[in-house]
Amino acid sequence: MDIIHPLVSDLFYVILCMLFTDSIAGKSFSFHAGKLLQMALWFTSTVAITSLLAWDMIIKILFLIISSSIFTSLITGKFSFRTVAAVIMYHALGFLADLCAWAAVAAMDPGNNLDLLSSEMTVVTAALISYLVQFMCTMFIRRFICHKEIDIISGSEWIRVLILPVSTLFIMFAIVYGTYRNMTREIFMIVYGVAVVILFLNIYAFHTMICVTAKERQINEVRAKLAGATDEIKKYSKIGDELRAHTKLAHEYKNNLNLIKACVRSSEYGKLQSIVNEFSNGLDDSMDIICTHNTAADAVLNSRYSKGRHNGIIFILTLDDLSDIPLSDPEITTLLANLTDNAVEGCIRCKDPRKIVRIGFENSANGLLVSVSNTYDGRLRTSGGRLLTTKEDDSIHGCGMENISSIVNKHGGTDSVSYDDREFRHTVRIPRASGGRS
DSSP: OTTHHHHHHHHHHHHHHHHHHHHHHOOOOOOSHHHHHHHHHHHHHHHHHHHHSTTOHHHHHHHHHHHHHHHHHHHHTOOOHHHHHHHHHHHHHHHHHHHHHHHHHHHTOTTOOHHHHTSHHHHHHHHHHHHHHHHHHHHHIIIIISOOGGGGSOHHHHHHHHHHHHHHHHHHHHHHHHHTTTOOHHHHHHHHHHHHHHHHHHHHHHHHHHHHHHHHHHHHHHHHHHHHHHHHHHHHHHHHHHHHHHHHHHHHHHHHHHHHHHHHHTTOHHHHHHHHHHHHTTHHHHSOOOOOSOHHHHHHHHHHHHHHHHTTEEEEEEOOOOTTOSSOHHHHHHHHHHHHHHHHHHHHHOOSSOEEEEEEEEEETTEEEEEEEEEOOSOOEEETTEEEOOSSOTTTSOOHHHHHHHHHHHTTOEEEEEEOSSEEEEEEEEEOOTTOOO
16 A cells, blocks of 8 residues: 555646646647657656655745646647646645545544544545546536536436536545444555546546547537538528529520611511510519629529518618629639628518618728618627627528638638627728739
8 A cells, every 4th residue: 555555646636637737738749659748748747746856845836837837838749838837727626635535534433533634545545536526626627617528418417417527526435434343454555546547537537528528519510611601502502502603594586686677677567566565574583783894793682682682681782893802703703692691581580661772882992891870670699799690590501601711711811790789790801912903
């Protein structure tokens, strides 16, 4: 026991310090051969410090803080003062856990038997209780204060997670109580081994839960991106259909124009009137009226204009020549599709009879300025300063703002949103590369 317990204590110190630092400092630990070797060196360093500096508690703790800060930085690949602060906080937590453990042990000895309190079995058991308290505090901090990956676990699931460490705590108290019932050293060694194994199982289960929930979060992020990509594919497909319809309409317009010319030349005015009436029937619904000299931009704007008009939305447009904008066709398509979709859908949900969408462009030597504003119902969802989608299926929607930000960041532009209780405004600025429009 004189050899085994110090090694077990040092091992628990390394593992718990690692988990606590991960929770507080946000340092993620990954396990492979190189990291395991660094952890083995950390453990060896801890054993050396605790054995060689046992004569002075303050110096020993100081060297442990230095050693742990160095090795956590090596394992995570990045040094920060936050890491050092987390290590110091862990030592403070360990001190408080020791006080709680010894207070619990002393409370079980109403006779204040000093020989019993100073016995080897009591000291060892109090140390195990202290480590379990540290572990449970780390779980609590990670879940309720730092809101790490496991915050996606519901309250009922969290209660089930706590069953194992709480039951382990009762086992520890049973061991302490057994020491007061003259437990033999041989039986205590067996029970001690079982308690150590159970405590390791607690930590392993906790770490596994962290890994599983982190993977689940990554999978959900990938699903959201795939859903966003699916939406984009549908938009491109729809725009392609609109472009083909536009080409077909232009071809039909040319043929009808030639027919009109022939009727004029032959003075067949009755036939001319019939052709004009037939050709103009439904022309307002199919004819593109927005022209910016950019095919992709025209397709998006005319499509949204048609959709908005059928929903009683008034469009106020300030257009510019977009033939040489600093964006590719897919980029201007994605940018305008998301901006105008959000504006039209916000207007549709608006109960105000005056539903207005304002779209403005300025294409200058400095770059492209796009401003889209719309009346809305005054209802917004925010989280941490970020706007969230108000659509019911937020697993599919909500990627539009991210797509806009991605394009803006790619070109070094700016993206700003402002709103009041009636109008929502979204402004995007894309700078022009040197040598652009003059």
